Amino acid sequence: MSWIGLKELMEKPEISAEEVEEALGRAARLVTGNLPEFTKRFPKAYSENGFYEATENVDWTTGFWTGEVWLAYEHTGNKELLEAGKIQMESFLERIENQRDVETHDLGFLYSPSCVAGYKLTGSKVGRQAALMAARELTGRFHEKGQFIQAWGPLDAPDNYRLIIDCLLNLPLLYWASEETGEEEYREIAEKHIHTALANVVREDFSTWHTFFFDRETGAPDHGATCQGYRDGSAWARGQAWGVYGTAIGYRYTKRQEYIPLFEGVTDYFLKHLPEDLVPFWDLEFGDGDDEPKDSSSASIAACGMLEMAKYLDGEQAKYYRGIAKRLVKALADHYAVKNPAVSNGLVLHSTYSNHSPYNTCNHYGVDECNIWGDYFYMEALTRLNKDWKVYW
Numbered sequence: 001m002s003w004i005g006l007k008e009l010m011e012k013p014e015i016s017a018e019e020v021e022e023a024l025g026r027a028a029r030l031v032t033g034n035l036p037e038f039t040k041r042f043p044k045a046y047s048e049n050g051f052y053e054a055t056e057n058v059d060w061t062t063g064f065w066t067g068e069v070w071l072a073y074e075h076t077g078n079k080e081l082l083e084a085g086k087i088q089m090e091s092f093l094e095r096i097e098n099q100r101d102v103e104t105h106d107l108g109f110l111y112s113p114s115c116v117a118g119y120k121l122t123g124s125k126v127g128r129q130a131a132l133m134a135a136r137e138l139t140g141r142f143h144e145k146g147q148f149i150q151a152w153g154p155l156d157a158p159d160n161y162r163l164i165i166d167c168l169l170n171l172p173l174l175y176w177a178s179e180e181t182g183e184e185e186y187r188e189i190a191e192k193h194i195h196t197a198l199a200n201v202v203r204e205d206f207s208t209w210h211t212f213f214f215d216r217e218t219g220a221p222d223h224g225a226t227c228q229g230y231r232d233g234s235a236w237a238r239g240q241a242w243g244v245y246g247t248a249i250g251y252r253y254t255k256r257q258e259y260i261p262l263f264e265g266v267t268d269y270f271l272k273h274l275p276e277d278l279v280p281f282w283d284l285e286f287g288d289g290d291d292e293p294k295d296s297s298s299a300s301i302a303a304c305g306m307l308e309m310a311k312y313l314d315g316e317q318a319k320y321y322r323g324i325a326k327r328l329v330k331a332l333a334d335h336y337a338v339k340n341p342a343v344s345n346g347l348v349l350h351s352t353y354s355n356h357s358p359y360n361t362c363n364h365y366g367v368d369e370c371n372i373w374g375d376y377f378y379m380e381a382l383t384r385l386n387k388d389w390k391v392y393w
């Protein structure tokens with residue numbers, strides 16, 4: 001197995017402004033074409049044989065679809081997309097009001113790209129109310145003793161006193177709620193969680209733990225473990241990508257200087273474990289020559305993280321990360337993006353949700369398929385490259 005070297009990576013072509021425009025236009029057309037099926041209902045988290053089924057507003061992933069609708073609306077101004085976004089925000093309000101499938105930290109993934117975005121773009125009162133209710137719900141998952149937001153399951157579950165790296169993307173919802181209401185508690189909880197997470201999930205070599213357990217009695221850090229990665233000591237590709245974007249978000253909101261080297265280290269580890277075509281295998285342990293599936297969503301997430309962090313870095317460094325993001329997005333647009341709706345009703349092929357290995361506890365689904373967050377972050381990366389984007393996060 002082998003990975004691309006940094007020199008070879010830098011020799012890869014960057015996506016041009018024209019190619020960004022073309023890829024984003026194509027994505028927006030595909031999203032618009034899917035509105036008849038996915039306005040009152042939502043695409044499932046992952047496709048099967050390339051096609052998403054329609055589901056109710058359940059699971060942690062439906063916000064990404066509404067996020068795609070908003071990104072397509074921003075790009076085209078098409079009123080059909082605006083109307084669909086409004087209908088979907090009503091669904092998110094109904095979901096939080098009825099407490100349906102909200103016992104999770106993923107309220108940020110659900111409500112930032114759907115309702116915060118809709119509020120920012122249209123001033124929607126429905127979006128604002130739904131997102132504020134979701135933020136309030138999320139604060140209820142904060143453990144004072146351990147200083148973190150519990151990821152999964154009931155708060156008293158004996159085997160789930162842990163955070164996961166993905167949660168860093170849930171925290172902008174709390175910062176937004178704090179700004180919107182003037183209540184400091186949201187921001188304080190977000191900041192405490194960021195600090196606990198970043199102090200524990202990043203290993204010495206800048207690879208990352210997917211999940212990290214704490215001692216329920218004392219709140220002290222206990223041990224890291226994987227759930228969706230290949231094995232405990234490996235770096236799950238999407239977890240590492242959440243780390244790239246998560247450290248950028250940590251810096252964006254706290255401006256703590258010590259998060260800059262964390263971002264650099266976590267990103268460098270990710271880049272050093274890319275295969276020749278720049279789209280990672282599902283776990284960074286694997287490289288060219290391994291017969292393992294890819295996780296294209298990781299490339300999009302990491303590209304968004306680099307584009308976010310580039311905003312706070314100076315000249316050469318900003319150019320470096322923007323340049324790498326452009327290379328990753330070109331690889332996706334040229335070789336992974338859906339061009340023909342007869343092939344798939346998603347946007348990006350070859351992603352992996354949950355792959356079983358001999359060492360993890362995962363189910364096996366959404367392997368080598370489209371994943372709805374992969375589609376969303378691909379569009380977000382293109383949008384970031386296309387204009388000075390007002391972030392949803």
Ligand code: GLY
Pocket residue numbers: 166228238353
């Ligand atoms: N946040 C769950 C995942 O990335 O699969």
